[in-house]
Amino acid sequence: MIFALKVLLAGLIIAFSSWFAGQNPRIAGFIIALPIASIIAIAFVYFEHSSVEKTILYAKSILVAIPVSYLFFLPFFL
Numbered sequence: 001m002i003f004a005l006k007v008l009l010a011g012l013i014i015a016f017s018s019w020f021a022g023q024n025p026r027i028a029g030f031i032i033a034l035p036i037a038s039i040i041a042i043a044f045v046y047f048e049h050s051s052v053e054k055t056i057l058y059a060k061s062i063l064v065a066i067p068v069s070y071l072f073f074l075p076f077f078l
Contacts, residue, residue: 006044010037038062 013036021028046055
């Protein structure tokens with residue numbers, strides 16, 4: 001049940017942003033760039049495992065991965 005909720009929530013955010021990009025691409029890009037998915041995932045990790053240590057480690061791994069993920073956008077600028 002929790003997994004289905006996660007899938008539904010993530011799907012709704014992505015679907016809304018892609019629909020909204022047709023009307024206002026700048027705001028839709030801003031919405032998708034917000035760390036909404038990370039915040040939701042961190043909250044789910046805490047509620048599922050009730051471990052502050054695991055949640056902090058998870059958040060730190062997200063923080064380390066952010067600069068690496070910027071490399072994905074390089075081909076779009078070239």
